[in-house]
Amino acid sequence: MKLHLLDRSTKLSNTSFTIRNNRYPNFLKIWHYHPEFELVTILKSTGTRFIGDSIEQFSVGEIVLIGKNLPHMWLNDKDYFKEGSRLVAQAIAIHFEENFAGEAFFNMPEMQAIKNLFSNAQYGIVFRGDLSAAIKMIKNLEQENGFNRTLSFFKILNLLANHKDYKLLSSMGFVNSFNNTGKTNLAQVYEYIIKNFKERITLEEVANIACMNPTAFSRVFKRVNRKTFSEYLNEVRIGYACKLLMEDKYNISEICFESGFNNISNFNRQFKKTTNYSPTEYLKTRTGAV
Template identity: 55%
Template sequence: MKLHLLNRRSAHNHSFKVTHNRYPNFLRIWHHHPELELVLVSKSTGTRFIGDSIEKFGPGEVVLIGKDLPHMWLNDDIYFQGKSDLTAEAVAAHFKEDFLGSQIFMVPEMKHIGALFERASQGIKFESVTPTIIERIHRLPVLENFEKAIGLLEILHLLAMHREYKLLCSKGFTNSLGEGEDINMDKANAYIFKNFNTPIGSKDVATVLNMNPSAFSRYFKRIHRKTFTKYINEIRIGYACKLLMEEKNTVTAVCYESGFNNISNFNRQFKQLTGMSPSEYVKYHTD
C-alpha cells in the first residue's frame, strides 16, 4: 500500500475546505496531508485504516484525524462490483491547526480545542455522538463564509467537550521524526500495510529500506516505541477483528488470513491484545 501525499488545500480566499462527498466508493488510497480532517460517514460500510489502527466503519461514524496521519476508508468488496448501486457518502472538513490564526487555540477560552488537536494526532473516533453534532456537521457544507467558520468552530468545541471517544492508533506511530526519517518510515509503513498478512519479518522491511537488519530494529523501536514483532502482531489482530466482525470466516481461517502461521499463537496474541479469545470476541460483538 503506497503512501500518497494528497493536496487538501482550501480554495483561494478560504481558510479551510468542507465537502459533501457522494461516490460509488471512497478513495482507495493510503494517504496523508498537512491538514486535520473531520469526517462524518453518512452512508457505506467497510474497513477504516488510520495509522496502525484497523477497524470496521459504518454510517454515523465521526472521526477526527491529525495532520500527516496516514489513513484510508476501504469500502467492502460489494462496493466495487460492477452492478452495485451502493453509494459511499460523507461530509469532510479539512483545515490546518492555525486556520483561524496561529495563536487562537492557545488562549484560555480555546485551549480545549487545542487539546483536541493534540489528541487527534492518534486519530479520534467519537462514541455516542449526539444528534446535535451530527446535524451541525451535515449542515456545514451549505453554510456561507462567516457562518461556516463559526459552524466549524462550534463543532470543534462540542467535540472537544465530548467525553466518549476512542484514540485509534498507537502513540508511537505518531512520534515526530527527524529529517529524512519520515520518508523511510513512510516506505516501511507502506510495505508493512501491504504485506502484514504474509510471513514478513523485520529483515524484509530492512531490505526495502536498504538498512542493516539490526540497525533497522533499533530505528523502528525508537520511532514506534515497540518491537517490530509487537507492532506487526497488533496490526494482524486488528485485521483479524475486522474479519471476525464480518462473520464470514471460521476462527482458523481468520488466523491464517491475518498472517499468523499457527492457531495457538493467534489465540494467545488475540487474548493478550483484546482481553478475550476470538470466539468470545465474536460472541460479545454479535449478541
C-alpha cells in the same frame, strides 16, 4: 501499499476551511496523507477504516478527526465493488489547517479544549456515543456562508472537544515514525529513542539522558506516558514495522531485525500485543486494500 501525499493547499487559499459532501459508488482506495486536518462524517456505507496503524470497521454515523500528515484510508466492503452494485458511499469531509484562525487565537484560555482536541488528532480520533447533534450541525454547515459558517464550525469543534466518548486510533510509535519531535520535558529521551530504536537501548542509557537514576526515570516515564519504557520502545518499533510492511520493500523476517528486534518469536509476540494482528494477518489486511 504506496503512500500518496495529496496537495489541498490551493483549495484553502481563499477560505479558512473547505467542506465537501462526497457521494460515490465507493470511496477511493488511496492510502494518503496531507498537512491539513480532516474531519470526516460517514453518512452512508460500511467497510474498514485505516488510520496510521489502526485497522477497524466503520459504519454510518461515525465521526473521525485526523491530524496533519497522518496516513489514512476508508475501504468499503467488497459488495461496493461488485459489478452492478447500487450501493452508495457518502461522507462529509472538512479540511482545515491547524492554525487556520491564528496561533494566538488557539492559545486563549477559552480555546484550551479545542487545542487539546487538535493535539489528540495526531493519533486520529473516532467519536462514539450519541453524535446526532454534531452530525446535524455538520450537515447544516454546507448551507451556511461567511461569518455564520465559521462560527458554526467553531461550535462543532467545541462540541467534539467536550465529547467524552472517544478513542485515539493510531499508536504513538507509528506517529513518531512520521513526526520525531517530543512534546514534554522528556523530549531528549524521545529523540534518542526515535534515532536509535533499531539498536539495543537500555533503561540506564535513557535514564542518564534524562539526568535521573533508573528507578526515578521509570516512575516519571510511566506517569507521563501511561506505559513503561520497555512498552513504549516496543510500540515505537512495532509502529515502524507497520510502516515497513505497508511499503512492501522487505519480507517479515527482514522487517523484524530492521525494526530493532533480535528474534522472530519476540517480534511476532509484540506485534500481536500491539496491533491485535500477527504480521502476516496485518500484511494481508493491508495489501487486500489495494
